Amino acid sequence: MWSKSIQSQSPCQLATAVLLNPIMTELIQTHNLGRHFGDIKAVDGISFGAGRGEVLGFLGPNGAGKSTTMKLLTGFLSPSFGTATVAGFDIVEQSRDVRRCLGYLPENAPLYGEMEVAAFLKFVCEIRKIEASRRKAAIDTVIERAGLSGVLHQKIETLSKGYRRRVGLAQALVHDPEILILDEPTDGLDPNQKHDVRELILALAKDKCILLSTHILEEVEEVCSRIVIISRGKIVADGTADELRTRTASHGVVKMRLSGAQADSVDRELSEVPGVKEVAAQRVGDEVAVLVTPTGGDFSVHNLVEAVISKQCRIRDLSVERGHLDEVFRAITETVDFSGRP
Amino acid sequence: MVDFANIGAVCRREFSSYFATPLAVIFLCVFLVLNGFFTFELGRFYEIGQADLSSFFVWHPWLYLFIVPAISMRLWAEERKTGTIELLFTFPVSLFEAMAGKFLAAWAFLGIALLLTLPIVFTAYYLGDPDGGVIVASYCGSFLLAGSCLSIGIAVSAATNNQVIAFVISTSICLLLTLLGYDPIVQALHKVFPPVFMEQLTNLSFPFHFEAIRRGVLDVRDVFYFLSIIFLGLFSGAIILDKVKAQ
Incomplete structure (x- = not known):
C-alpha cells in the first residue's frame, strides 16, 4: 500500500529510453498473469503482449475476465500470481510509475458527478502532475479531441451518457499517455456516439498502444489491429480478425x-x-x-x-x-457455464 | 515516500465538493444551532454566571457523536458505490495519500464549523473577563477531538459502501469511546472490573483527555492520544481500503 516505486524525474521518458532497446518492444507484456477471488479464477494465467501502434481488442463473454485483467494492468488489483510490465515497469513493484504512464477508462466511466467538467479535468491535471504552465494547453487539447467545449461548466451528473463517456476519455488522455486502457468504451452509447468514440480511438491509435475491451464484434473489426479472445480467465484465441476467421468451418468455401x-x-x-x-x-x-x-x-x-x-x-x-467472427467467437467461448461468476 | 502534492490535490477536490451542494451550508447551520441550544439551554450559560466557556465545550464530545459521522460517512462509501474509487486509485496516488487528503478536507471543514462559533467567545468577553488561554486550549482540544472522531469515521466508511451503515457504526464506536469516560458508566464499571484495568480503560476514552485539555492544560500526553487515534484511524482505514476496494 505504501508506494514502493522508484522515483525518477520523468518515468515515461525513462520508459521511452527502455523502448529504444530492441529487446523491449512491447509496451504491455504479461506473463502467466492471474487473479483468483476465493475459488473463482477470474483471470487464470494469461500471457500476451502489445506494442506501439497496436489496438488490441479484448473480446469475451461477460465475466470472462476482461475487466479483471485491465484492473490488474492498471494497478487497481494486485495479481494472485504471474507478472506483467507496462511501459517497462512492473505492475506490482512499480505500480505508481505504471499508473503515471497510462490512461485508463474504467467500466461504465465512473466520474465525480458533483464536479463541473472543467474543474474535474483540472483535478486530473493536478494529480497527474501536469505543470501549471502546460495545464491549459493539455486541457484545451483533450476538450477539442473529446468534443467537450459546450459542457465545460456543467456538472458531470447532469450530462448525457455519451458526454459522460467523453469526459471519461478526456481524463484518460489529458497527460497524453503512451498506453491507453479502455474498458468497454462504447458500451451503452447510441450508434452515432459509438461511431464518434471509434473515430477518436482510430485517430489516437497511430502512436499509442491501446488495449480495449468490448463484446461488440463489428467494433473489433472496425478498430482493432489484433484480437485476443478470453473465456473463463484464459486466452482462447489471439490473432488478427482475418486469422481468426480462418477458424470458421465455412472459411474458404x-x-x-x-x-x-x-x-x-x-x-x-x-x-x-x-x-x-x-x-x-x-x-x-x-x-x-x-x-x-x-x-x-x-x-x-x-x-x-x-x-x-x-x-x-x-x-x-x-x-x-471469408468466415464469420461471431461464429468463431461462439465456437470457442460457448462452453462457458453460467455459474454466476462476477 | 509520501507525495504531499497528491494529498493537496485530493484534499482540494474533496473540500470543494462539500460546497457543490447547499448541504454544507445546512450542515454548518445545524452545527451552530445545536451548539447554541446545548450551551444556552442545557448548559445554562447565563444562569451559571461565570465568564468561561465550559458550558459550551462540555457538550462537544456528545455533539461530535452525530455531527462527525455525518461528515465522514460518505468519504469512502460514496466512492465505492459510484465506482470512482477505481478512477482515483488508477491515478498515481497512494492509498495513504488519498486517505490523508480526504481526512484533511473533512477536518478543515469541521475546523470552519468550529471557527464559526467564535461569537460565543466575544459574548463571554463582553459579559466578563474569561481566561483566554483556557479558551484557546479548549478550541484546540475540541478540534483534536473532532479529528479523532473523523479518523474513526473514515476507517468505517472505507469498510462499507453503504453510508447509513457507516454512520451508525461510526457513531457507535465514538459513543463507546465517550461513555468509557462518562462518570455514571465509569462508576458502574468500577464494581465489575479491578481498578488497574479501569484506569487503562478510562485512559482510552475521549472525555478523559478532552476534559484535561478543557481545564486549560495542553498536555503533550493528551495531544499525543488524539494524534495517535487519528493516525490509527487513517492507517487502519488504508488497510481496510486495500482489502475491500476491489469488491
Whole structure:
C-alpha cells in the first residue's frame, strides 16, 4: 500500500529510453498473469503482449475476465500470481510509475458527478502532475479531441451518457499517455456516439498502444489491429480478425452458380481438383448451385475455375466465404457455464 | 515516500465538493444551532454566571457523536458505490495519500464549523473577563477531538459502501469511546472490573483527555492520544481500503 516505486524525474521518458532497446518492444507484456477471488479464477494465467501502434481488442463473454485483467494492468488489483510490465515497469513493484504512464477508462466511466467538467479535468491535471504552465494547453487539447467545449461548466451528473463517456476519455488522455486502457468504451452509447468514440480511438491509435475491451464484434473489426479472445480467465484465441476467421468451418468455401449443358455432372470433375474435400451440387431452376469445401493446402480457386470452364459451364456467380467472427467467437467461448461468476 | 502534492490535490477536490451542494451550508447551520441550544439551554450559560466557556465545550464530545459521522460517512462509501474509487486509485496516488487528503478536507471543514462559533467567545468577553488561554486550549482540544472522531469515521466508511451503515457504526464506536469516560458508566464499571484495568480503560476514552485539555492544560500526553487515534484511524482505514476496494 505504501508506494514502493522508484522515483525518477520523468518515468515515461525513462520508459521511452527502455523502448529504444530492441529487446523491449512491447509496451504491455504479461506473463502467466492471474487473479483468483476465493475459488473463482477470474483471470487464470494469461500471457500476451502489445506494442506501439497496436489496438488490441479484448473480446469475451461477460465475466470472462476482461475487466479483471485491465484492473490488474492498471494497478487497481494486485495479481494472485504471474507478472506483467507496462511501459517497462512492473505492475506490482512499480505500480505508481505504471499508473503515471497510462490512461485508463474504467467500466461504465465512473466520474465525480458533483464536479463541473472543467474543474474535474483540472483535478486530473493536478494529480497527474501536469505543470501549471502546460495545464491549459493539455486541457484545451483533450476538450477539442473529446468534443467537450459546450459542457465545460456543467456538472458531470447532469450530462448525457455519451458526454459522460467523453469526459471519461478526456481524463484518460489529458497527460497524453503512451498506453491507453479502455474498458468497454462504447458500451451503452447510441450508434452515432459509438461511431464518434471509434473515430477518436482510430485517430489516437497511430502512436499509442491501446488495449480495449468490448463484446461488440463489428467494433473489433472496425478498430482493432489484433484480437485476443478470453473465456473463463484464459486466452482462447489471439490473432488478427482475418486469422481468426480462418477458424470458421465455412472459411474458404467456394460458392458458385453455374449454367450450361454439363452443369449437372460438374461435381465429379470438381472433386478431382487438388485440395478439394467435398463438393455439393444442387439444381435451382435453370442453374446449378455448387458448394466446394477445400481441405486447405494446395487448393486454389484458379484450378477450380479452370475445371468448370473445361466442362463448358458458364459461371454466373462466384464467391469465397471469408468466415464469420461471431461464429468463431461462439465456437470457442460457448462452453462457458453460467455459474454466476462476477 | 509520501507525495504531499497528491494529498493537496485530493484534499482540494474533496473540500470543494462539500460546497457543490447547499448541504454544507445546512450542515454548518445545524452545527451552530445545536451548539447554541446545548450551551444556552442545557448548559445554562447565563444562569451559571461565570465568564468561561465550559458550558459550551462540555457538550462537544456528545455533539461530535452525530455531527462527525455525518461528515465522514460518505468519504469512502460514496466512492465505492459510484465506482470512482477505481478512477482515483488508477491515478498515481497512494492509498495513504488519498486517505490523508480526504481526512484533511473533512477536518478543515469541521475546523470552519468550529471557527464559526467564535461569537460565543466575544459574548463571554463582553459579559466578563474569561481566561483566554483556557479558551484557546479548549478550541484546540475540541478540534483534536473532532479529528479523532473523523479518523474513526473514515476507517468505517472505507469498510462499507453503504453510508447509513457507516454512520451508525461510526457513531457507535465514538459513543463507546465517550461513555468509557462518562462518570455514571465509569462508576458502574468500577464494581465489575479491578481498578488497574479501569484506569487503562478510562485512559482510552475521549472525555478523559478532552476534559484535561478543557481545564486549560495542553498536555503533550493528551495531544499525543488524539494524534495517535487519528493516525490509527487513517492507517487502519488504508488497510481496510486495500482489502475491500476491489469488491
